[in-house]
Amino acid sequence: MAYFIQLAFAGLAQGCIYALVALGFTIIFKSSGVINFAQGEFLLVGAFIASVATFEWGLNFFLAVFIALLITVLIGVLFERFALRYMIGRPAFAIIMITIGLDILLRTGVVMTGKANERPPATPYGIASGVNYGGVHFGENALWTILVTLICCVALYIFFRYTRYGLAMRAAAIDQEAALAMGVNIRLVYALAWGIAAAVATIAGIFLAINVTTFDSTLGSIALFAFPAIILGGLDSIPGAVVGGVVIGLVQLLTQGYESHIANFVGIGFDTITPYLLMIIILLVRPYGLFGTRKVERV
Numbered sequence: 235m236a237y238f239i240q241l242a243f244a245g246l247a248q249g250c251i252y253a254l255v256a257l258g259f260t261i262i263f264k265s266s267g268v269i270n271f272a273q274g275e276f277l278l279v280g281a282f283i284a285s286v287a288t289f290e291w292g293l294n295f296f297l298a299v300f301i302a303l304l305i306t307v308l309i310g311v312l313f314e315r316f317a318l319r320y321m322i323g324r325p326a327f328a329i330i331m332i333t334i335g336l337d338i339l340l341r342t343g344v345v346m347t348g349k350a351n352e353r354p355p356a357t358p359y360g361i362a363s364g365v366n367y368g369g370v371h372f373g374e375n376a377l378w379t380i381l382v383t384l385i386c387c388v389a390l391y392i393f394f395r396y397t398r399y400g401l402a403m404r405a406a407a408i409d410q411e412a413a414l415a416m417g418v419n420i421r422l423v424y425a426l427a428w429g430i431a432a433a434v435a436t437i438a439g440i441f442l443a444i445n446v447t448t449f450d451s452t453l454g455s456i457a458l459f460a461f462p463a464i465i466l467g468g469l470d471s472i473p474g475a476v477v478g479g480v481v482i483g484l485v486q487l488l489t490q491g492y493e494s495h496i497a498n499f500v501g502i503g504f505d506t507i508t509p510y511l512l513m514i515i516i517l518l519v520r521p522y523g524l525f526g527t528r529k530v531e532r533v
Contacts, residue, residue, distance in 0.1 A: 236369035241491040242484060247376035249483020250383035254438035255460035256475035258431030264407040264470050265427035268318065271333045273435055274457025275340035280306045280436025281355065281443040281453060282344050288356035295358040303436050310432035311425045319421065345451045355443035379441045386434060387476055399426060462513040468526025477524065482509045
């Protein structure tokens with residue numbers, strides 16, 4: 235039982251990282267209809283800047299995190315302002331390709347520094363620190379990952395529910411033309427969406443880097459597992475992104491933990507494909523995901 239709880243706890247923490255990345259995907263898609271394939275590299279850039287600021291600039295961890303957030307948000311807002319804004323009305327394929335271009339640019343920028351591989355993560359606590367209870371180790375990084383994810387979810391809920399700009403983003407997500415007619419600044423909505431997406435990805439990247447003890451230029455590939463999460467939860471559903479991320483994390487870690495019992499039938503590494511198998515099964519039953527909105531077209 236302790237082993238199961240240990241796996242479930244680790245899966246919950248990993249799922250929270252997926253949820254943060256998935257939130258960025260969903261927020262951008264809801265506001266502008268764009269799928270941002272560079273979301274994983276925001277994660278990489280944020281973790282890298284936090285590490286550089288801590289170990290090379292000698293800054294306090296929390297100040298380093300603030301600088302990382304500031305830079306990644308700035309990158310996201312500038313990209314939306316000087317690239318995506320001119321792609322409005324263009325084919326969806328062209329917009330997807332330009333986000334893939336941003337993905338390559340960000341990853342290449344980190345690699346070109348020559349300091350990307352095997353950097354220590356920026357962290358205010360020991361990597362192996364935590365508490366033991368009932369034969370289960372509750373790692374400090376995992377506990378903080380879960381807590382911060384909850385805080386981010388509550389903060390986003392309050393922002394979208396009660397603030398002026400949050401309500402404007404919700405209005406634009408429902409009907410852009412109606413929102414424009416009511417005086418909503420759609421350009422500001424797009425910029426806010428990209429800034430928020432970059433911020434939550436940075437937070438996820440910092441926790442992920444601590445979790446793997448070192449990181450390299452492939453850190454952003456975590457988005458490959460966050461993508462099934464948003465499809466599972468519903469591409470246009472923010473609660474769905476969180477639920478999907480947690481479910482994917484739990485399924486992946488539990489499969490990894492018990493994989494040895496079924497290795498003779500499925501082979502080694504089956505846990506890497508379980509998120510996609512689960513995604514396919516859900517889509518066969520619910521094509522719009524668990525919480526996605528079914529689109530109705532009148533002709």
